[in-house]
Amino acid sequence: MKKIFLIICLLAGLNACQLLNPTEVENPNVTEETFLNSYGAMNAWTRGTERQFATTLNAIVEFTELVSDNYYNNRTLSSKVFDIPQILYTDPDVNTIQSRIHTLRAQAEYGLTTVAQRDAGTTDIQRAELHFYKAMAHIFAGELFVALPAERTRRPLSPEEHFTAAIAELQQAIALNGSAANTNSTGYRLAIARAYYRLGNQAESENFSRQVLSAAPSYTRTIRYDALNGLRNEFQFYIFDSGSDEFQPLPRLDFLDPKYFGTSATDTKPITFFKAEEAHLIIAERQLADGQVEQARQTLKNLLTLVGSRTRATFSDAGEDKGKVGGNVRLYPDSAVYRVAASPNESLKTGLVLNRKNGPVTVPTLSGTSVTTEVIDAATAEDALLELLYLMRQEIFLAEGRRITDLGIKFPVSLIEQSGNGNIEQEVTQAQIPSFIPLGSGMDDFMLDRTNRTTVIRYNMNKVLVQHKTSPFVLPFY
């Protein structure tokens, strides 16, 4: 009896093992299967793709604005070589841009295939958006890289192949959700216009541009950021939020800076990546290429009207002088009394530099330009108007990551891609920098005369572009 009692006691005690299970691991992660089985997977995935677009655009704007003549890195954060421009396929920043574009593509593809298959609640609007983001990955690839694969470790596609693929994706997006009532579809059309523009297809690019202007004359599509949740507009950090104002604009663009500014720690501004201005610019360039100078002049005046209607913001930018005059950095003009010449042989102009130390400044937050109706009227020759057009492209698209494509500069395929992809030949690991692009940070260079308060920029790159308009790298309609 005692033994039985003892055994019962022991067995009862063994039950305690249930309470001791130290091998159980609490896993906070969500596996792929769990996600695909979850309700509303496509909603989260589409938003995730939008977020990836924001991340991708962040890298593009930050790095390409430095490569171009728009901005110069006057401090130590971010790339120190893109200003030169020195673009090596070993550079991790090159890999970062490439990775983000591929991730955008892969996100969109995964959504269109795996997630759409598993989530019965997927809508045509979501499918259309995913096609749009995939198309944007193609457009970025075509605009910014000498070549890029469009599938895992496959052969790299040429920019032309990317633009063609983008148009196909966008046509699918329009097919799914293309009604005029859908403002997104205006963006799809503007994207097609941009792709055709890059392909040099004058008729189709003008056609889609006019569709855009007729559907929404002041169309914009922006991507928002969310600083509270760790995704800030990086470019805003470098041009305003950072205590050092790392990036400085070319003095002739000073009046447009900063396009993005924060009024609180979490105030991070959206970036506009499609706007009706682009349609006007495409049409005007097509007209000029076609010899229709006066029509082009009128188109540019129409554009001025649109630009003039865009919002401007007034705020304090008193901290800006640290990036201009503090430390042993390149000194920048820091007062409205400075006059700026676009190049050594050009006249000095006022009104291009803001006085930031005494009171608030007013800056266009969407589009701005120094070009006026009078300036447009004064430009009689086709090339003079073409130069103005490219100046307006530069000013209107400032801080939107567009300039290097106008300059004909393209990034190479990265070393890490080449290491894991046997289809990457050595030739696509070299950046495309047209021979007319000055090296040695020449594009950002200027002479500052603090006594006479003048600034003379070393190169007027818009003039240089027009001088080389027949180069295969630039001005696609020439």
Place this chain on the structure above:
Amino acid sequence: MKKYLLMLLLAGLLPGLLYAQDYQVTGRVIDKETRQPIPGVNVVIAGTVKGTVTDAKGNFVLANIADGEYTLSISYIGYRQVARKVTVPESNTDLAINLENDVVGLDAVVVTGQGIDIAKRRLSTNVTTVTREQIERSPATRLDQLLQAQLPNAQIRMNTSQPGSASIIRSRGIVSAAVSSTPVIYVDGVRIDNLNTASTLSLNTSGNRHNGDASSTISDIPLENIERIEYLSGGAATTLYGSDAANGVIQIFTKRGGSGTGNVSFQTILGAETPTTDFYHFDRTADLLYQDAFYQQYRLSMDGGTSDFGYSFSGSMLHTDGTRIHDQNFNTRYDLRTSLTARVGKIGRYVSSFGFTNNRFGRVRNGNAGGYTGMWFAEAGQSVGFGFNNNLDALEEEEYNRMKEFVSLAEKLQNYRIGVNRFQTSQALELTPIQNLRVRGTVGLDFRSSSEQGIESNQYLIHTRVVPAGTENRGSIARYERRFLGLTMELTGQHSLNVGNFSFISTLGTQLFRNQDNQAELTGSDLREGSQRITDASTRGSRDFLLTVVNYGVYGQENIGFKNRYFLEFGLRADGNSAFGENIGWQTYPKVGATWVLSDEPFLQGLSEVISSVKLRANYGVAGNFPPPFANERTVAFSPFLGASTARFGQYGNPDLKPEKTYTWEAGTDLGLFNDHLTVGFTFYHGTTRDALLYVPLPPSYGEAVQLQNAGKYLNRGIELATSLTILRNQNCTLRLNTAINTLYNRVLSTGGTPPFAINGFSARTVQSIVAEGQEMGVIRGSAATFGEDGSIVAVDPVAIIAHPLPNLFGNIGLNFSFRNRLNFFATADYQTGAENHSFDRQFRFQYGLPDPDVPAKAIADAGGRQSAIWLDVTNLFVEKTDYLKVRLIGLDYSLPKKWFGRFVKDVQVGLSATNPFNFVTSSFDPEVDHSGARDPDPNSLTGTAQNGASVGGFNYSTSSPNRQFLGNIRIRL
């Protein structure tokens, strides 16, 4: 009386387990040469759990002994173990036991490789023991500082003077590019939190990689009441620790119960803490940023007991204002530990220890924090960005005063505070069910809770010109809460058997540990001035992070002896781990070793005057590092974005993920010459890490980032030579000089095709510590300019290897002088040669327009005099050799004559010590302050900081050197 009452009470809690017996065994243990009593000696009846320790006078009492014959085993670190036969009741009282110095330590008993204990002579591996004496002499307040220059084969760098910061601890090179080189740490058999890098979510006052001031959990391990520390540097010695022992093992053993009616000691340590200003470029930096601080520490210890029950308690309080102005590096700490031991029945002994630490301290911005950062401002010339002339020493008094006023407020307005509460316990039951079989079951835990908070007020941001005057909505607060719970359970048995000339020690055990690491980040912006609550912020955010890992293993070891001079050992550990991929089963770690105590051979007996002991040893063993938890899974990640959840690719996943393993073979000898006046320990080791964990970047066209893979292969090899020369040893004096010399050859043999990647450092265009095939681990990559004869820049290689931060020779030196055991003088130092670091401070000074002796004038002239135009092209000019000899500690203890005090006072000791008094270095900066901080190669990581990631340091960047301390202490024993 109260103590007896307490004991009675505790005894009453164990009814029926205590057996009354009749006799006592008593005696006294003294040093054979000095004739001085030795306190703390273990006296155990062999084959039983019955034992005690000697009191301050060397006396011991073993009570309740039945009549019969027994063998007493008497052991103490640094002395040869003695076995003494006693017959009760005939020869059981007033035993006089002489212990003989055992410098080589052949017969010293150590606990190693998860066993219970074993004599060193049987081991083919090396065990370093830090004795209680060494521990008590050091005024160090954290484990890594305590061990600095005490472990002959390890290098320990403190990295900064900021309290609670991460260090670098490494011994046999760098065996991993994914995991920190910090050894695992056990306290009384319980694995504790040893995170010596920033945690994933943690306060950042040093730039986006937390370089230079990451909080370390090593810094708040309770240090009270430690009996000894054993250190195993890796290889076969750590094989039985399995999947996380490739970096070596530190074992801390706390004191068990004391002896006798009770000993009480009270110690007061007072003195000055001063900044180490040797390395500052400007004389005025010290005045601008630093202060001398008053340091105070008080310690109370008690112990006592009988052979059936013992207790030991030690508690301390310390406070220093810290050497940063406005007491911004204050440090306040409370430590206590209690140990109890009690006999349980005839065959058992219960051993328990509890440790607790409360630590609070302040931080300031340093390193790469940007904006206003004191050391960057002063030492790196960045004050020019705030409108000052950055040549501090050339400033006119008026401008300097203006700068000082600016700096004073900028320092004062910083508000970074860290608080830690840590609780550890180990509960063990030791059984001797039959003679020669000992079984020990241990359960314990380490719970560490830290809270880090940083506030940036509008006033601070305005003053440091981040926002314009009048801004009222940019104040912010960030708080990081981390809770670590480590649980260890272990059951081990050890059986010893003698059959003729053969002896067998068999060990079998099983161990499980589980770590859970919960982290939370709480942030608020638009915080009103003065508020310290996230609740008060107008916008609030949060993130969390969780790691859990369970490792379970079994192990066995057989140590076979023949004639007590030939030994063979075999061991095997098998581990399962929740971080392994699903295709990976149990992982095994074998070892084999052989030992020959040559000096016990009859043919060498005639030479015993010359060769007192010789041991030859060789072994081969494997130890591992398990991958970071959850890195094996294919996951989807989520981020909040514009008020909704968003999904994206998480980890690519790797079902084949397994631990990296280091395969080490070594051979060596331990020699005692001229009656142990000279001892030499020599080891050659060759360790190859295979299947090394690497964050392999996937080709970008995958659209996914990186995946941890077993892709690398590394080599570390070198010699470890430790000598101890007894220059003088007689009844009055002992003078001993210890030296250690280690060489290191490290190579990354393969990265499995992975292109070079950074494990530490800054942006790719500046300087990074990288892993690249064919190179040393962590070499520094940056721009290297070549110059023409006229000094003009001819070419610039932007991705050149410009520095090798790993030394190829390092070691330490210790000197001990003892006079009549009453006066002790001691000094320790460590050194290294063959390493180089990069000085970002120098490079910044150059960028900000200050002259640099190494940059050719022509190169500057070619840049139009604009130094900032070429500063990143000439990075190679800012690399310097970092050979050093640093004296870590010099101290003097003196026991005052007993006749000066009444009979209630057993001993009064006074002492003086100086920490970090002298530095001899080849570089213009402090080579030790090398900005450790692991960066995460995974762009999906929450912070870019790799928790527990690898780092070799190598950068001098706006960080203060470890402080100097000049302390006096007085200890009274009652």
